Amino acid sequence: MKRSLSFFARRTCAVAAVGAVAVLSGCSSSAPLFLPDGRATTLVQCPVGSDSCAQQANASCGGAFDVVRQSSENGTLSLIYACRPK
Template identity: 80%
Template sequence: MKRSLSSFARGACAALALPAIAMLSSCSSSAPLFLSDGRPTTLVQCPAGSDSCSQQASAACGGAFDVVRQSRDNGTLSLIYACRAK
């Protein structure tokens, strides 16, 4: 009986671990939290074609910022930026 219980427990742990690993691997394509120089990144979304994302980034940074990544999807602009050092 011990063998069947321990093999069941191992199977249950493996079954729980697989979804957790899948969730973590799906995050690998997301933007980094920090750039290699240590600056944090921020994501803003706004309607494509508007100047709102740039305005939000400029206001949050108090001026200059660097665009890390930008994409358009279904009429929405996603902008990942990092504030420049002052």
């Protein structure tokens, strides 16, 4: 009985891990959302208190960008931005 329970636990963990990878890969490969003016939006995440999100947006846009939405949860800042037209 102990052996079969161990097998079941390992199998459950493996299935959960595969499911988690599938969910995460789906998020990273999804198509961008667009603003009403046609600009694509991008999501970046960084630790709260750092300027990493703004630096990533600035580098990606080659300058100015507009913040579409910003939120923080569990010490992580999520920034959705759109590059300003050139």
